[in-house]
Amino acid sequence: MPKDHLLTFEFLSLCFITFAAVCNVSVFFNFHLYLQGIGFSGKEAGFIIGLYSLSAMALYVTASQYIHLGNALKCMTTGILLVVGCGVAYLFANQFRELVLVRIVNGIGMFLVMASCMVMLVAIIPQKKSGLAFSLYSVALLLPYSIMPAVSEVVLPLIARPTTMYLLTACLLLPAVFLARSLRTRVRNRLLAQEKKREGIFCKDSERKNLLRKPVIAILLVNGIYFIIFSALFYLFEGFAVAKGMKNPGYFFTTQMGVMIVIRLLGGRIFDKFSKVALVAIALSITGAGFVLLRVMPDQTWLLPIAVLFGLGMGLCVPPLNSLMYLNTSPQFRGYNANMMMLVLHIGSFTGSFFGSWIIASGGYNQFLVVAAVLAVGAAGFFLAVNPAPEISMGLRK
Numbered sequence: 001m002p003k004d005h006l007l008t009f010e011f012l013s014l015c016f017i018t019f020a021a022v023c024n025v026s027v028f029f030n031f032h033l034y035l036q037g038i039g040f041s042g043k044e045a046g047f048i049i050g051l052y053s054l055s056a057m058a059l060y061v062t063a064s065q066y067i068h069l070g071n072a073l074k075c076m077t078t079g080i081l082l083v084v085g086c087g088v089a090y091l092f093a094n095q096f097r098e099l100v101l102v103r104i105v106n107g108i109g110m111f112l113v114m115a116s117c118m119v120m121l122v123a124i125i126p127q128k129k130s131g132l133a134f135s136l137y138s139v140a141l142l143l144p145y146s147i148m149p150a151v152s153e154v155v156l157p158l159i160a161r162p163t164t165m166y167l168l169t170a171c172l173l174l175p176a177v178f179l180a181r182s183l184r185t186r187v188r189n190r191l192l193a194q195e196k197k198r199e200g201i202f203c204k205d206s207e208r209k210n211l212l213r214k215p216v217i218a219i220l221l222v223n224g225i226y227f228i229i230f231s232a233l234f235y236l237f238e239g240f241a242v243a244k245g246m247k248n249p250g251y252f253f254t255t256q257m258g259v260m261i262v263i264r265l266l267g268g269r270i271f272d273k274f275s276k277v278a279l280v281a282i283a284l285s286i287t288g289a290g291f292v293l294l295r296v297m298p299d300q301t302w303l304l305p306i307a308v309l310f311g312l313g314m315g316l317c318v319p320p321l322n323s324l325m326y327l328n329t330s331p332q333f334r335g336y337n338a339n340m341m342m343l344v345l346h347i348g349s350f351t352g353s354f355f356g357s358w359i360i361a362s363g364g365y366n367q368f369l370v371v372a373a374v375l376a377v378g379a380a381g382f383f384l385a386v387n388p389a390p391e392i393s394m395g396l397r398k
Helices: 009-037 042-066 072-089 096-124 127-158 162-171 174-198 204-211 214-243 250-266 276-296 300-327 331-386
Strands: none
Touching: 009 042, 009 072, 009 096, 009 127, 009 162, 009 174, 009 214, 042 096, 042 331, 072 096, 072 162, 072 174, 096 331, 127 162, 127 250, 127 300, 204 214, 204 331, 214 250, 214 276, 214 300, 214 331, 250 300, 276 300, 276 331, 300 331
């Protein structure tokens, strides 16, 4: 097999495990309404939703450096079992304290799964195909957001409570336990060999210097803003649709995510050929325009065209951001910085759902759409001004 071959068993296995794990995030797209339906206020519901990301955030800050190639597969398996256990627990948790505990454990489980996948991913992808690799990997991250809302529209009328859907989705992760064991057999020796070559380089002082570089800070900040507006749209859109009297809001996400997936499948090589900074700025500007159009649209016939626009903007944004981080990072820090990208993803997810709920509660959905548009366009201008083009050529200079 060629040295720079991308579609290996290891890469495809990580994509599948990631897909199954993220299904257990995207299935909660109606969680805000469910929590309100069992007696929680909108603000309380936003806080409970955000606890998943908050607990994962804490672990990305404190524990990321302890997940390495030698223990990643064991951490992944533990995380899978925790997420499945939470799927069962949602059937019985309906009090505030119970739901707080389940969401925290859910966040811990997802941290172990996703952080382990990312450490392994950056160790196996070819340097010259980083843009394509992150583009294809992001398809595994996106597919659940396209599939689960539409599947839920079909399944929810057939079951008594949404929590049954959460349990069924958790069961999708069980085959991943066996796949992880197979992955251990095939790659453990090779990955440990890579780890030994890098041990002794990583230390707290160099870790801080790595994170305080201007390109790294800029990429992390814009990545966080992207996920603030992404998660706010995802978790709060159904309430917006209900307020506007729209039908079948789940199909908005199916359309949006479908466009994002097509862009990343068919246009993956674009991310290695064109300016990654320009692609990010264009993507955020298009996303901002989508929020403006949601604010002014006269009727529901505009909804799916606007979903296409969101798909175009959000589909172009993440792969070049991840590729820029990869290219701006020395090899010994790539796993750590990749998990810092996951950290700000969770910060954005918590901030988007929590503060988005507060904005809607205080000023309504129209105010929320204006704030989201300003964030997106402001981030585009900031990224162009900072221009974090790779300062480490192909990540080889330390």
